[in-house]
Amino acid sequence: MTKKIKVLMAKPGLDGHDVGAKVVVQGLKASGFEVVYLGLRQTPQRIAEAAQEYNVDVIGISVLSGAHMTICSRLGELLTANGMKDKFWMVGGNIPLNDRNKLRDLGFDGVFPTGTPLDEISERIKEKLL
16 A cells, blocks of 8 residues: 655744645645644744654645745755655745745745646646655
8 A cells, every 4th residue: 555645744934824824734635644733823833843752754835925935945944854854845825936946945846826727736746646
């Protein structure tokens, strides 16, 4: 039996708009992924700890506040320090075009702006991990 890909999803920062994150969580579950959703107002430290605690393959965050560069920079540092550089990191939300390559440079191979089709997200994960 093939091991299910395990995904951690979280909403860092003070942004309370989590409908998009919940839609992604449900879409990934429907596509056969095992998903742990930490919910709102998570710190980068808590996300990195949970990624290790749950032994996930994918770490995903949703940022609509505009603080994606700061949050992703800190989370990337913590994930790298915790030996999780080999995991698939993804970020979604209000991501301006000129920040997308910067996020990839930080280690976030999955950069999904608002409105990205769910199939595209799940296929990208499978491409990287299967």
